[in-house]
Amino acid sequence: MKNLLKKSSKWRVLYLITLISTLTFVGVSAFNNYQPTVMSDKDDYAPGEIAIITGYGWTQDSLVDVHFEEEPAHDHHHGYHDTKVNPDGSWKIEFPIEDRHLGVAFTVIVNGKQSGAEARTYFTDAPTLASISPTSGPTTGGTLVTLTGSGYVSSASSITVKFGNLSVTGTRINNNTVTAIAPAQSAGTLDVSITVVAPGGGNSGTATLANAYTYNAPCTTPDKPTITAQSGTTACPGSTVTLTSSASSGNQWYRNGNIISGATSQSFTANESGSYTVIVSANGCSSSASEPTVVTIEDVTAPDTPTIAAATGECSVTVTAPTTTDNCASIVTGTTSNPTEYTTQGTYTISWTFSDGNGNSTTATQQVIVKDEIAPVIAATEPVTANTDAGACSARVEISAPEASDNCAVGTPTGT
Incomplete structure (x- = not known):
């Protein structure tokens, strides 16, 4: 019995040790997986x-x-x-x-x-630098540049702006704006940075904008260009006008004072009405604008007024619609509300309208004359011979009316 109790106690101790070890392992594993x-x-x-x-x-x-x-x-x-x-x-x-x-x-x-x-x-x-304006200036310097960002505190010990490797003092406008005068530099594009020193001259923060400012080499202003219109400045709807600058390169075309995106060739094809100018740029310098050339893409001309010959006929007249010429529509056919077929003798007037489809029209009249001027044609007849009556010098002869034909009469005309 004692041995059994001793044995049972040993098993209890072993069980407790195992349980504690297991709990400890679980706890350690849980902490090892704990990753806040x-x-x-x-x-x-x-x-x-x-x-x-x-x-x-x-x-x-x-x-x-x-x-x-x-x-x-x-x-x-x-x-x-x-x-x-x-x-x-x-x-x-x-x-x-x-x-x-x-x-x-x-x-x-x-x-x-x-x-x-x-x-x-x-x-x-740290301070930030989001943008600068303007982004270019002459190599002689002197351009007032505005830097926009954040962290430009009023209590800063100093604010320094660098154009490439040259430093100038920045003027704080507010927490987001600093201005600086660009120093003289050689031509090229440089980084711009701003350094703000904390109060008391301690820590400092710097922000940089890569390739932010371009120094332009001195240049000669190009001559004022002129514009030549290849075939006049007026064109019909759907057509174009070709404009050519006197400068072979560096052109920028404008319509009504607004830049035309991508229009930088020597010639420009205008497909809408407007006032066109061109400016020439070379080495960072720009010419003054050319004199404006007004282009009209519109049909404002009526068709030509035709002279229409009278339509005539002996018995009847059927009129064919006349035509005329137009600057845009080429050939225009007339229209009318009057009859175009006449079978009664007389003189008539037709009023024709010629419209070019662009809101322009003209009118003309045409006379119609139905007049039969050909006499009837009598059919050939046999001679009539008769003997005189006895003891008389005359004879009574019965003659039938001859037949005749006519170009206009209906039926067969008879003589009287």
């Missing part, structure tokens, strides 16, 4: 903004320590100790970005108070 995260809502901030730092997946912790490290290092350290974790494992803090943070790179280090887990994220506070 931290992130910022942006990668870069400007002074005056608020960085939102958020943690996710901290389900095994009720509190976390959040620490901010700065590079370059600063004697002031930001810490958010014992930050409370929400039941869903998330937490959030708001970190203000100060003027002195210009040029600082931040590392956010988070440690779980219960799990000992660690997570990191990174963000920076």
Whole structure:
């Protein structure tokens, strides 16, 4: 019995050791798979903004320590100790970005108070440079250039703008705008950068815009061009007018003062009405605009007014529609509301209208004359011979009326 109890006790101890080992292994595995995260809502901030730092997946912790490290290092350290974790494992803090943070790179280090887990994220506070205007100027310098971006704080110790390797002092307009005078440089395209030094002359941040500014070599203004129209400046709808510049290259065509995209050849084919000009550019310099050439793509001319010969006939007249010529429609056929067939003797007038289809028309009249001028034709007859009556010098003769034909009469005419 004692041996049995001893044996049972040994099994209990072995079971407990095994159970504890299993639980320990499960716990270690769970912690090994525990990978909470931290992130910022942006990668870069400007002074005056608020960085939102958020943690996710901290389900095994009720509190976390959040620490901010700065590079370059600063004697002031930001810490958010014992930050409370929400039941869903998330937490959030708001970190203000100060003027002195210009040029600082931040590392956010988070440690779980219960799990000992660690997570990191990174963000920076640097000025930005989005655009400059104008983007070119002469090699002699002197052009006022406006830089647009963010982080140009009023408390900055200094603001420096570099055109290539040459530095000039920037003039702050507001947090988003700085102006600078471009220095003299050789011809070419250069990077432009802006450096903002934090208050007290500490850290600084730099933003660069690659190939942002072009120095143009001195040039001679091209001669004012002239325009020649190949076949006049008026054309019918659907047709074109070819315009040619006196300059063989560097042309830019305009219509009604607006640039025509892609129209840079010596000749331009105009297919719509308007006032056309051309400007010539060479080595960064532009000529004055040519004198305007007005192109009219429109039919404003009526068809020619024809002289129509009278239509005549003996018995009847059937009239064929006359035609005339037109500058755009070529041949135009007349139309009328009057009859075109006449069978009664008399004189008539037809009014014809000639329309070119472009809103232009002309009219002309035509006389119609139906007049029978051919006499009937009597058919040939046999001679009639008769003897005189006895004792008389005359004879009574009965003669039948001869037949006749006529070009217009209906039926057979008879003589009387």
